[in-house]
Amino acid sequence: MNLKVCKFGGTSMAEKKTIDLVKNIILSDETRRFVIVSAPGKRFASDIKITDLLYECFYEKVRSGSCAVPFARIKKRFYDLVNELELDLDIGYHLDRIQEEIDKSATPDFAASRGEYLSALITSEILGMEFIDAAEIIKFTAKGVFDAETTNDIVSHRLSLVKGAVIPGFYGAMPDGSIKTFSRGGSDFTGAIIARGVMADVYENWTDVDGFMTTDPRIVKDPLLIDVLSYEELRELSYMGASVLHPESIFPLQGTEIPINIRNTFNPSSKGTLIVKDTSVKEGRLVTGIAGRKGFTTILIKKSMMNAQIGFCRQVLSVLENYHISLEHMPTGIDTMSLIIPDSDLEQGMEFELVSKIRGKVNPDSIFVYKDISLIAVVGHGMSHQTGTAAKVFTALAKADVNVKMIDQGSSELNIIIGVNTSDFEKAISAIYGAFFG
Numbered sequence: 001m002n003l004k005v006c007k008f009g010g011t012s013m014a015e016k017k018t019i020d021l022v023k024n025i026i027l028s029d030e031t032r033r034f035v036i037v038s039a040p041g042k043r044f045a046s047d048i049k050i051t052d053l054l055y056e057c058f059y060e061k062v063r064s065g066s067c068a069v070p071f072a073r074i075k076k077r078f079y080d081l082v083n084e085l086e087l088d089l090d091i092g093y094h095l096d097r098i099q100e101e102i103d104k105s106a107t108p109d110f111a112a113s114r115g116e117y118l119s120a121l122i123t124s125e126i127l128g129m130e131f132i133d134a135a136e137i138i139k140f141t142a143k144g145v146f147d148a149e150t151t152n153d154i155v156s157h158r159l160s161l162v163k164g165a166v167i168p169g170f171y172g173a174m175p176d177g178s179i180k181t182f183s184r185g186g187s188d189f190t191g192a193i194i195a196r197g198v199m200a201d202v203y204e205n206w207t208d209v210d211g212f213m214t215t216d217p218r219i220v221k222d223p224l225l226i227d228v229l230s231y232e233e234l235r236e237l238s239y240m241g242a243s244v245l246h247p248e249s250i251f252p253l254q255g256t257e258i259p260i261n262i263r264n265t266f267n268p269s270s271k272g273t274l275i276v277k278d279t280s281v282k283e284g285r286l287v288t289g290i291a292g293r294k295g296f297t298t299i300l301i302k303k304s305m306m307n308a309q310i311g312f313c314r315q316v317l318s319v320l321e322n323y324h325i326s327l328e329h330m331p332t333g334i335d336t337m338s339l340i341i342p343d344s345d346l347e348q349g350m351e352f353e354l355v356s357k358i359r360g361k362v363n364p365d366s367i368f369v370y371k372d373i374s375l376i377a378v379v380g381h382g383m384s385h386q387t388g389t390a391a392k393v394f395t396a397l398a399k400a401d402v403n404v405k406m407i408d409q410g411s412s413e414l415n416i417i418i419g420v421n422t423s424d425f426e427k428a429i430s431a432i433y434g435a436f437f438g
């Protein structure tokens with residue numbers, strides 16, 4: 001029989017009316033046997049996610065010795081939820097214990113994880129399904145690294161003993177039992193771990209959009225939905241800003257054939273986006289999607305005969321390494337080399353320190369810093385072995401009067417990365433979208 005693992009995100013778990021939708025989705029298909037939930041998210045634009053409030057509780061307790069003030073908001077939200085859902089669940093007992101724990105000794109990870117914990121308790125009560133704590137089955141090493149193989153053994157054994165279960169997303173436990181969370185949005189990752197552990201036929205990831213769009217709907221109105229996407233394309237698009245799914249969610253599934261199906265809790269009749277291992281190209285599709293990220297700095301280094309100077313690149317890169325700065329791209333010419341660095345890695349004014357260190361190391365003829373650079377990725381397996389994709393991209397940019405600052409294409413031909421001034425970012429994305437999908 002088919003077996004589905006379903007993960008529901010924060011907006012799906014936010015309030016009674018959304019949880020009712022979740023309930024209908026699960027109960028309408030008996031193969032939806034394992035359910036992973038996020039903490040309740042925002043109910044309206046100015047609302048605060050439970051996870052954010054829980055971090056606030058931890059920091060308030062560090063500041064003042066007690067988390068009581070922010071925790072009161074969490075209490076109210078869960079009491080209201082349980083009352084509206086008319087559940088016979090003593091939520092007060094759990095809330096009091098959590099408050100005590102945070103005040104006593106808890107870490108930020110423990111505090112943050114409790115949103116998923118409570119959300120899963122509530123969901124298991126509603127569905128009449130067993131609650132299995134993620135701390136019991138998802139394991140980290142003593143150094144806090146996710147222990148994939150131990151976890152997989154435990155998950156597959158433990159879940160083979162039950163018909164179905166509700167499991168909190170986002171966290172697991174270290175060998176001493178203390179709670180460790182994944183990075184933000186990590187319930188997607190939990191869903192993938194469970195899907196692998198039970199060898200699901202599909203991992204359904206239920207969210208608040210129909211799936212991956214061919215580009216950012218904040219830039220292009222009503223872009224087309226991507227119906228099928230490969231793991232690799234997904235990785236490129238989510239890394240470059242398409243935020244539907246945690247970019248690391250595919251890792252647990254990489255050795256398997258399990259597809260991820262993005263679905264919309266608020267529009268369950270849409271088939272969503274199917275993410276598959278197979279990289280064979282959909283007939284006639286050249287480009288799968290276009291994504292982009294703002295916030296990069298370029299350091300352009302020029303030195304005559306650079307190419308002949310052995311160790312030049314290594315010496316430049318050692319400067320970045322010493323500052324723990326990650327390099328996004330490094331296009332090079334005969335006498336030039338550009339370093340493209342995310343601004344999030346640069347503290348205020350740090351680029352000038354880097355410039356002086358690089359000068360000291362390799363004595364370049366000149367060195368320039370360009371701020372406010374954005375990167376755009378045009379992604380698709382379809383462009384390999386096909387001529388004309390790059391021409392189409394750059395013709396569209398030229399027509400839109402966008403100055404291209406950088407071009408990078410890997411030999412996998414899975415993507416073309418283009419650097420533009422941030423002031424041209426939206427214009428560039430719209431122009432490329434128009435050329436391929438307009």
Ligand code: ASP
Pocket residue numbers: 009010038039049051052115169170183184185186187188
């Ligand atoms: N609740 C966590 C967060 O807000 C994890 C998740 O929802 O996936 O990041």
